[in-house]
Amino acid sequence: MFTDANTHIDTSRASSSSTAISSHAFDLDKAISKAQDKLLNLQDKEGFWVFELEADCTIPSEYIMMMHYIGEIDEPLQAKIANYLRPRQSEEGGYPLFTGGLSDISCSVKVYYALKMAGDSIDSPHMTRLRDYILNQGGAAKANVFTRIALAIFKQLPWRGVPYIPVEIMLLPKWFPFHLDKVSYWSRTVMVPLFILCTLKATAKNPNNIDILELFVTHPDKEKHYFPQRTLLNKIFLGLDNMGRAIGPFIPKQMRELAIKKAKDWFIERLNGEDGLGGIFPAMINSYEAMLLLGMPKEHEHVIMARKAIDKLLVTHEHDAYCQPCLSPVWDTALAALALQEADKTGNNKSLTHAYDWLKSKQLSNEPGDWQISRPNLAGGGWAFQFNNPHYPDVDDTAVVAFAMADSDLPDLDESIHRATRWIAGMQSKNGGYGAFDVDNTHYYLNEIPFADHGALLDPPTSDVSARCAMLMARVANTHAEYLPALERTLEYLRDEQEENGSWFGRWGTNYIYGTWSVLFGLEQMAIPKNDPLYTKAVKWLKSMQREDGGWGEDNYSYHDISHSGKYRFSTTFQTAWALLGLMAAGEAQSLEVKAGINFILRSQRADGVWNDKCYTAPGFPKVFYLKYHGYDKYFPLWALARYRNELNKK
Secondary structure, three states: OOOOOOOOOOHHHHHHHHHHHHHHHOOHHHHHHHHHHHHHHOOOOOOOOOOOEEOOOHHHHHHHHHHHHHOOOOHHHHHHHHHHHHHHOOOOOOEEOOOOOOEEHHHHHHHHHHHHHOOOOOOOHHHHHHHHHHHHOOOHHHOOHHHHHHHHHOOOOOHHHOOOOOHHHHHOOOOOOOOHHHOOHHHHHHHHHHHHHHHOOOOOOOOOOOOOHHHOOOOOOOOOOOOOOOOHHHHHHHHHHHHHHHHHHHOOHHHHHHHHHHHHHHHHHOOOHHHOHHHOHHHHHHHHHHHHHOOOOOOOHHHHHHHHHHHOOEEEOOOOEEEOOOOOHHHHHHHHHHHHHHHHOOOOHHHHHHHHHHHHHHOOOOOOOHHHHOOOOOOOOOEOOOOOOOOOOEHHHHHHHHHHHHHHOOOOOHHHHHHHHHHHHHOOOOOOOEOOOOOOEOOHHHHHOHHHOOOOOOEOOEHHHHHHHHHHHHHHOOOOHHHHHHHHHHHHHHHHHOOOOOOOOOOOOOOHHHHHHHHHHHHOOOOOOOOOHHHHHHHHHHHHOOOOOOOEOOOHHHHOOHHHOOOOOOOEHHHHHHHHHHHHHOOOOOOHHHHHHHHHHHHHOOOOOOOOOOOOOEEEEOOOEEEEEOOHHHHHHHHHHHHHHHHHOOO
16 A cells, blocks of 8 residues: 655744745746636636546446447547546556555446457557456456446346336335435445346347456356355345345236336436536436437437537547546536635636636525425525536535525525525434435445445535534524524534544545644634634644645545545645634634645646646545546646635734
């Protein structure tokens, strides 16, 4: 693993060197101005910002596999995606889930299959190394459930090698141990069309008859160990899985037809136009393939729209191309606005007004949404993450957008702010915390079902989302005391969630640096003394994680091993910005650590005014799926520099 330990900065050396750097080499105002101008130039004419959102090589590989599933292969596009995939192979031969990470067998199997489909010879050096890695890990049979389902659809392994997920699940009553309402929004949108694909045993056209039997240690028909037994509860669920397979052939035809209709109606209601089912690639591609499997013609408006949604995620360059997992305009716009407000609230008035006009047009009201199942009497008011995704407003995005509006001091935003805050207060879970999309989505036993080997079936409350909800409620509670009870419960939740070392876990950003910044920034809005352990322990931890170059960096490996929390092989500007914003929120703007961190960001700025962090910045799902937000190194460093300048000007 990564053995490089973080070394705390030598503050005595930093004191003299930082002064010299600040006095002679760098101009803080100039750096802010350059970064601000660049960010303003990246604003869309409609008012929003949206940056590329890159995942690991799984999704581009799945795009190639989709073309072979339907038998329509865009050869030039396939070649470009293959060009994107090849250079991302790790030294050990496989494909990692994030920059510098260990190779992952599931991702590696899909990449191998996609490259073979694209025409790469299995005897070429990169394919030989990739195959050797996969076989050394136990072969393709050891890949995760989603990969094995894809292989079953391409007839590369038998259907007994995937979990039994019959479409009749759609008919289960709410009291049943498994029900759609008990899992996260992303699980629902992925699973419902997948029920149809698996029940009807979808078969890919695979026009070139590409197989990957060479990736199996034991022939897939003879493999007996597709489902490793982890726990007693897991064994029980596996027993139920086997029982379901035995009963399956006796399910009445009318019941199956009813279940298929219910599943089809469920996902078609949520197709979401050109933004796609759930706004996420796996759900989009499953719904597209399910509609084709059900006999809907390619000319059908729903099928055409579903394909448009998928292709809207493509990023195509001259020599390569990849497919994004989703789009992030609301998130990017809110964070860019906060950075610009810190930089020059008055001077950026026109740009900010344009951004908030766009955001106001995207605020949801009482449109149908899955969140209403648990909160039927709660008025809407949230924002989605994507351009459009009305069934699934995002609690995190909503808190950030409404807070940014409140912080802007612009007119005509109060109605949007208070609708959002009322919705946020109503989405609180029993423990005082907040999940990203659902309330009390904490049926942890479901993580033991065979389908859930990815461990990402649920959407429980987390510290980062909860902190931003507290941040908003605290800001608005100055004039609206009705939010105080919910705020107090959230504060107690955050106290309980603080780690012994003073940090907080970051569910939606990497990782403890992100979580700690999120909470400290939220706490700043509350009347909590700076000598409270919530602050002092967090400050001590953040300072202890600073690297010799003055920056901070944390690897996604901290999701796999907590001993790596706050540590990385090098510093990144966006994580340095998180640490600095957290420290300044805690009253540490004058500290040597903050000064050294600012100088790291200044030294790292490019001539065009922005930064260039090449590493992945966030988990989609910890241990399973990671993301690179291309906007993070454009607005977070600017935000930190501007906050520092403003703190110095308070003297």
